[in-house]
Amino acid sequence: MRLYRATLMHTPGNPFQMPGTLQALDDGALLVDEQGKIAAAGPHAELRAASPGAEVTDLRGGMLLPGFIDTHVHYPQVRVLGGLGMQLLDWLEQITLPEEARLADNTYAGSVAREFLSALAANGTTTALVFGSHFAGAMEVFFSEAARSGLRVVAGQVVSDRLLRPELHTTPDRAYQEGRALIERWHGVGRSLYAVTPRFSLSASEGILGACAALMAEFPEVRFTSHINENPREVGAVRALFPGARDYLHTYEQAGLVTPRSVLAHSVHPSERELGVMAAQGCSAAHCPCSNASLGSGLFPLRRHLAAGVHVSLGTDVGGGSGFSMLKEGLQAYFTQQLLGEAGTPLGAERLLYLATRAGAEALGLEDQVGDFSVGKAFDAAYLRPEPGGTLATVLAHAPSAERALSALFTLGTQGDVAQVWVQGEAVYRRQTPVSGVSG
Numbered sequence: 001m002r003l004y005r006a007t008l009m010h011t012p013g014n015p016f017q018m019p020g021t022l023q024a025l026d027d028g029a030l031l032v033d034e035q036g037k038i039a040a041a042g043p044h045a046e047l048r049a050a051s052p053g054a055e056v057t058d059l060r061g062g063m064l065l066p067g068f069i070d071t072h073v074h075y076p077q078v079r080v081l082g083g084l085g086m087q088l089l090d091w092l093e094q095i096t097l098p099e100e101a102r103l104a105d106n107t108y109a110g111s112v113a114r115e116f117l118s119a120l121a122a123n124g125t126t127t128a129l130v131f132g133s134h135f136a137g138a139m140e141v142f143f144s145e146a147a148r149s150g151l152r153v154v155a156g157q158v159v160s161d162r163l164l165r166p167e168l169h170t171t172p173d174r175a176y177q178e179g180r181a182l183i184e185r186w187h188g189v190g191r192s193l194y195a196v197t198p199r200f201s202l203s204a205s206e207g208i209l210g211a212c213a214a215l216m217a218e219f220p221e222v223r224f225t226s227h228i229n230e231n232p233r234e235v236g237a238v239r240a241l242f243p244g245a246r247d248y249l250h251t252y253e254q255a256g257l258v259t260p261r262s263v264l265a266h267s268v269h270p271s272e273r274e275l276g277v278m279a280a281q282g283c284s285a286a287h288c289p290c291s292n293a294s295l296g297s298g299l300f301p302l303r304r305h306l307a308a309g310v311h312v313s314l315g316t317d318v319g320g321g322s323g324f325s326m327l328k329e330g331l332q333a334y335f336t337q338q339l340l341g342e343a344g345t346p347l348g349a350e351r352l353l354y355l356a357t358r359a360g361a362e363a364l365g366l367e368d369q370v371g372d373f374s375v376g377k378a379f380d381a382a383y384l385r386p387e388p389g390g391t392l393a394t395v396l397a398h399a400p401s402a403e404r405a406l407s408a409l410f411t412l413g414t415q416g417d418v419a420q421v422w423v424q425g426e427a428v429y430r431r432q433t434p435v436s437g438v439s440g
């Protein structure tokens with residue numbers, strides 16, 4: 001048993017439904033067993049007295065949060081982060097798809113996978129719904145690197161058969177065969193799950209969507225993810241490609257792909273009908289505010305999603321977004337709702353922490369395992385400890401409440417403030433502190 005002593009914060013409920021779910025313990029502790037599960041949580045003095053033999057990891061002087069859960073992030077796009085200046089379709093054609101084509105080479109794909117996974121860990125992300133590569137070989141490489149990283153990944157081969165680049169296109173039959181092989185090799189192995197992943201209806205014909213549906217039917221535990229209603233030109237293109245469909249969502253609905261296992265990224269321009277169906281089917285929306293701002297896609301109508309009963313989680317959408325930090329993503333979600341004014345939904349600290357942690361677990365059907373520090377869940381955690389003398393350290397030293405400390409973290413926190421990260425009690429990242437006094 002190991003006792004982690006820290007200032008703890010987590011949201012074991014949904015603050016949009018039940019305000020006041022933020023639980024903060026100034027001098028708290030988590031008792032973690034040999035399987036990496038939380039055996040007890042509470043005031044440090046109490047837990048220490050009850051488990052005098054437990055080894056102690058003293059994490060005072062920072063903040064211990066549940067590991068972040070990123071529900072939309074592209075493995076092949078880490079190297080094109082910062083490709084600014086365009087909207088979605090031009091950005092795809094000029095920046096992103098040429099890079100994704102390079103993953104035909106497994107050695108290249110391996111380097112990218114390692115860069116991608118270490119960036120997730122260094123930012124405190126312990127679970128990610130990962131948009132994969134079009135190449136089966138690059139997915140094999142990804143899953144084996146993910147196993148080495150210790151992170152929890154839900155990932156899948158991206159499939160399409162038109163309007164991208166020829167080398168990224170496949171056929172319905174090959175998409176089914178390659179997907180099936182990847183599922184049988186990797187789904188449920190270690191901390192990996194599979195997600196059936198057509199890129200978006202613009203590049204996935206009914207045949208491809210049908211192959212995805214066949215995999216979903218054959219493997220009832222796999223997840224599903226794609227894009228929807230991100231950009232007006234994209235929406236228009238999809239409507240033209242599917243003249244019989246009532247709207248964008250209907251293209252996935254007709255194939256039976258809108259399910260409780262489904263997470264659709266963006267949903268910036270939904271119709272009321274689409275929101276109603278997503279809610280009725282238990283399908284989640286992955287809100288990616290940095291990407292929506294960077295690609296000029298629009299301001300996410302969070303209030304409409306919540307009013308319709310659609311579950312919303314958070315995603316960084318690397319490389320369309322602006323990096324791996326879920327703290328920055330939460331801050332951008334706050335900005336977006338502020339800019340919507342009366343039509344916005346105010347996002348205080350507890351809602352931001354929920355969106356960055358438990359909401360993602362719920363979207364992935366993993367809320368009984370991860371997403372907060374409830375007893376029985378895995379010890380997946382991020383220890384945030386700012387360097388002394390920095391602005392965040394200053395603000396935290398004077399924060400009048402847990403909420404203000406947490407909102408300061410979302411406002412000022414960066415990758416550099418992540419000191420250590422665990423998945424299932426196993427350290428997956430530790431910040432290399434420069435040897436003090438060494439100049440240059």
Ligand SMILES: Nc1nc2[nH]cnc2c(=O)[nH]1
Nearest residue numbers: 199200227230291317320
């Ligand atoms: N943001 C984003 N939207 C997409 N729609 C289809 N592919 C992509 C992608 O790679 N990024």
Ligand SMILES: [Zn+2]
Nearest residue numbers: 131227265317
């Ligand atoms: Zn995306």
